[in-house]
Amino acid sequence: MSLYGKLEADVEIKAPANKFHEVFCSRPHHISTMSPDKIQACNLHEGDLGKEGSVIGWNYVHDGEAKVGKQKVEAIDPVNNSITLKLIEGDLLKQYKSFVSKIQATPKGNGSVVHWTFEYEKLNQSVAHPETLLDLAVQMSKDIDSYLTQA
Numbered sequence: 342m343s344l345y346g347k348l349e350a351d352v353e354i355k356a357p358a359n360k361f362h363e364v365f366c367s368r369p370h371h372i373s374t375m376s377p378d379k380i381q382a383c384n385l386h387e388g389d390l391g392k393e394g395s396v397i398g399w400n401y402v403h404d405g406e407a408k409v410g411k412q413k414v415e416a417i418d419p420v421n422n423s424i425t426l427k428l429i430e431g432d433l434l435k436q437y438k439s440f441v442s443k444i445q446a447t448p449k450g451n452g453s454v455v456h457w458t459f460e461y462e463k464l465n466q467s468v469a470h471p472e473t474l475l476d477l478a479v480q481m482s483k484d485i486d487s488y489l490t491q492a
Contacts, residue, residue, distance in 0.1 A: 344438075344463045348475050351456050354486035358446035358453035362422035364485055365444055367391040376484035378402065379477055386411060393417055396429065404473055408432040415441070422446040437471075438462040442478075455482045 354361060364371060367390050373380045381400040388395030398411045410431030417424050423445035433440050443458040457478045459471055 344466070346459075346461050346463065346470050348459045348470060348472065349457065350475050350479050351454050352479050352482040352486075353449065353452060353454055354446075354482060354490075355452040356486045356489035358422045358448045360489050361446040361453060361455060361482075361485060362419070362424065362444075364489070365424050366417055366419075369397055372481070372485065375488035376481045379481045379484065381407070388414075391417070397426070399431075401477075403432075403477055412442070418445075433471075433474075436464055436468045438464055440471075444478075457482070 364375070369390070370383045370385070373382050379402055381402065382398075383400075384398045386396040386398050393414050393416060395414045396411055397414065399409065401408055401410070408431065410433055411429050412426040413429050415425040415427045423443060425441065425443045428434060428437070428440040428442075440459065440461045443456075443460075445456045445458075446453045447456065457475060459475060461471065463470075
C-alpha cells in the first residue's frame with residue numbers, strides 16, 4: 342500500500358470566487374474572526390501577505406485539540422483564484438512526511454465552488470488519511486462564506 346495520498350472536496354458558497362481567494366491570499370489573519378471555533382490565530386512569519394514564498398503560521402483546532410502549523414505559499418494564481426500551501430512545520434508533520442494544500446475558488450452561477458485538494462505522504466501505514474482535516478476545511482469555507490455574504 343502506498344504512503345502517498347490525495348483527498349479532494351468541493352464546497353458550494355454564495356460569495357464571489359475572487360473574494361474567497363482574496364481572504365486566503367491577502368487576509369488569512371482575518372480567518373480567525375470568520376471561523377473562530379476552528380482558527381484561533383494566523384500570523385505572517387516571513388515575507389509579505391499575498392506573495393509567493395511567504396510563511397504563514399496557524400493556530401487551529403482539529404479533532405478537539407489545539408494544533409499549530411506553518412505553511413509556505415508555494416503558488417498564487419489570481420486568474421484561477423487558487424493558492425497552494427506547503428506545510429513546513431507543525432503538528433501534522435508528526436504523522437505526514439509532506440503535506441500540500443491547494444484551494445481554488447471557481448465562479449458558479451451567483452456564487453462559487455471552492456475546491457480543496459490535500460496531497461500528502463504519510464510517515465507509515467498506521468497514519469490515517471486526513472479526512473477529518475478536510476472536513477475542517479469544508480466547515481471553515483462555509484464560515485468564511487457566511488462572513489463574506491452577511492449584509
